[in-house]
């Protein structure tokens with residue numbers, strides 16, 4: 001089985017009781033609670049592509065500015081697949097978006113913040129093509145919300161936090177990561193180029209938009225003018241197109257139509273350039 005844990009704080013003691021959507025748990029978080037914002041003072045938050053998209057828009061930045069100012073890169077696995085974490089305030093463990101009044105980006109806060117104090121676990125059973133989500137309660141000593149006399153089902157909690165929308169939009173990306181992990185050595189270590197493309201399509205949407213508008217991209221992929229316009233206008237559609245592109249480039253799935261023979265022609269040209277370069281160097 002594989003696991004995907006989008007948010008566990010560094011010091012989280014997890015209560016490993018598996019919950020399904022209809023299961024209930026006791027928890028409530030509100031402004032008047034004594035621990036208000038304590039959970040934002042020591043963070044370790046992994047960002048998803050849709051988190052980045054929402055925060056980038058919220059702050060009125062382009063994706064590169066957002067990545068530079070508000071994130072820290074890390075490797076998600078032993079093969080160097082790039083992940084992003086939310087940057088903390090200088091020399092502290094406190095979230096960079098925490099203000100005296102609470103979360104400064106509340107309506108656009110990341111998936112992990114919405115889930116807390118629940119954790120999400122996506123598991124794929126051996127020989128199964130699909131993964132199943134299950135949930136668990138994260139109990140940390142500073143969080144008094146578990147003592148509040150309020151009980152709800154996981155489903156009700158997810159809805160109240162707006163997690164459903166985020167999960168729907170990130171599902172395909174999470175499946176790519178799960179598939180990458182479950183393929184293991186059969187797919188092997190991705191090339192530097194495919195890791196760069198993974199970063200571009202996952203997190204740097206403005207860079208990805210530039211990339212799919214290059215002549216060399218159109219030389220290989222066939223995209224109708226209507227679709228091109230849609231991808232120019234609609235960031236969510238562009239993000240989803242990026243997930244399809246990743247499936248195609250990482251796993252060889254054919255989703256985006258390719259022009260016949262285009263890849264081979266490009267490969268031949270690259271080999272020819274390499275040959276000329278070697279001849280030049282040998283003189």
Ligand code: SF4
Pocket residue numbers: 028029030033035036037038039040116117142143144145146
């Ligand atoms: S109850 Fe828990 S989640 Fe809510 S503010 Fe307090 S520490 Fe954070």
Ligand code: SF4
Pocket residue numbers: 039040043095096097098099102103104105106109110113
């Ligand atoms: S984004 Fe908001 S909710 Fe999430 S850790 Fe930062 S301040 Fe807290």
